[in-house]
Amino acid sequence: MTTLRAVICGVGAALPPRVVTNDELSAYLDTSDEWIRQRTGIRTRRRVDPGTATADLATEAGARALASAGVTDVDAVVLATATPDRLVPATAPEVATRLGLTGVAAYDVAAVCSGFVYGLASAAGLVATGDFRRVLLIGAEAYSTIIDPKDRTTAAIFGDGAGAVVLRAGGPGEPGAIGPVDLGSDGSLVELGMIPAGGSRQRSAGGTAAPEDHYFRMQGGDMYRHAVTRMTASASTALDRAGWRLSDVDRFVPHQANARIAAAVAERLGLTGDQLVSNIEHVGNTAAASIPLLLAQAAADGRLRPGHRVLLAAFGSGATWGATTLVWPEVGAVPIPS
Numbered sequence: 001m002t003t004l005r006a007v008i009c010g011v012g013a014a015l016p017p018r019v020v021t022n023d024e025l026s027a028y029l030d031t032s033d034e035w036i037r038q039r040t041g042i043r044t045r046r047r048v049d050p051g052t053a054t055a056d057l058a059t060e061a062g063a064r065a066l067a068s069a070g071v072t073d074v075d076a077v078v079l080a081t082a083t084p085d086r087l088v089p090a091t092a093p094e095v096a097t098r099l100g101l102t103g104v105a106a107y108d109v110a111a112v113c114s115g116f117v118y119g120l121a122s123a124a125g126l127v128a129t130g131d132f133r134r135v136l137l138i139g140a141e142a143y144s145t146i147i148d149p150k151d152r153t154t155a156a157i158f159g160d161g162a163g164a165v166v167l168r169a170g171g172p173g174e175p176g177a178i179g180p181v182d183l184g185s186d187g188s189l190v191e192l193g194m195i196p197a198g199g200s201r202q203r204s205a206g207g208t209a210a211p212e213d214h215y216f217r218m219q220g221g222d223m224y225r226h227a228v229t230r231m232t233a234s235a236s237t238a239l240d241r242a243g244w245r246l247s248d249v250d251r252f253v254p255h256q257a258n259a260r261i262a263a264a265v266a267e268r269l270g271l272t273g274d275q276l277v278s279n280i281e282h283v284g285n286t287a288a289a290s291i292p293l294l295l296a297q298a299a300a301d302g303r304l305r306p307g308h309r310v311l312l313a314a315f316g317s318g319a320t321w322g323a324t325t326l327v328w329p330e331v332g333a334v335p336i337p338s
């Protein structure tokens with residue numbers, strides 16, 4: 001029996017037009033352009049204007065990925081996001097309908113910054129059943145909507161955006177085939193990154209949450225250390241499972257948490273700066289959107305070319321982590337917002 005693999009055949013992205021500079025943040029926060037650049041590598045990030053939500057970015061990125069794949073229909077839409085339009089229901093069905101895909105399976109994946117890698121595993125599982133010929137996987141965030149404007153730690157890092165891939169059923173040896181996926185979690189680290197209010201924990205306690213409790217809180221230093229350790233270990237495991245050596249890797253596409261985290265993981269793995277692909281300077285940390293947005297931009301500007309052997313790795317709140325490998329395929333070109 002042939003093993004069915006999920007094979008990337010299209011990619012797309014979307015960014016809200018509003019650019020927020022470090023100087024703009026420094027005007028009302030105790031921070032500076034120099035601090036943010038040196039400690040995170042970020043110069044600008046995008047933010048949605050009031051009225052724009054995750055589904056809007058997801059729909060735009062999804063439409064571009066479908067165009068890139070040259071298809072109009074899929075059998076499932078999977079949306080990785082930490083900022084769904086509403087707590088209930090999932091956002092994916094609305095995105096599917098707006099893409100003209102009413103009737104298909106549609107669900108959200110909640111793994112914060114690891115969401116896209118978790119989504120790849122989920123989509124690969126759907127394809128492996130033989131019942132889903134094509135899956136649209138989107139990572140999208142309006143992360144600024146959960147950022148406390150008074151919190152310099154999170155306000156400096158996070159941005160909004162979306163990226164998407166179309167996956168079709170194919171064989172393991174094909175360019176674009178998702179390799180073995182390593183996934184992991186450690187729920188004892190929940191305090192490192194969380195929104196305290198809004199869910200059943202706070203509601204069942206009967207208390208009234210303070211408005212600030214609806215914002216994302218992060219213990220940056222501990223998150224940083226765990227991100228480096230876990231992403232390095234997960235990337236190594238994914239390489240082992242794929243039967244790849246380090247010298248096989250042409251491009252390392254890590255979740256864009258912080259430029260220093262990506263560089264530290266690359267260094268620990270023994271990769272050179274040439275292999276490391278990044279966009280954090282211009283878009284910040286876009287959580288579940290980070291990897292597909294970077295894949296789309298790098299494919300569009302030639303940093304990622306057909307035949308490149310690519311290593312993906314992510315770490316997010318939860319804590320969750322994951323990594324996988326693929327050979328970058330030929331995909332149809334799409335205009336990527338700069």
Ligand code: UT7
Pocket residue numbers: 030031032035036039040113152153156157193219220221222223224227256257258261285287315316317
């Ligand atoms: O996407 C996955 C989840 N997120 C991450 O993986 C993010 C991981 N963490 C980080 O990227 C970094 O920890 C930060 C960028 C958040 C902070 O950088 P750091 O070099 O780790 O600084 P730190 O947390 O050790 O804090 C050092 C100081 C603190 O001040 P005190 O307590 O020493 O007085 C912070 O309050 O830097 C302060 N600080 C800032 N100062 C100016 C934190 N954010 C800022 C800021 N501007 N924006």
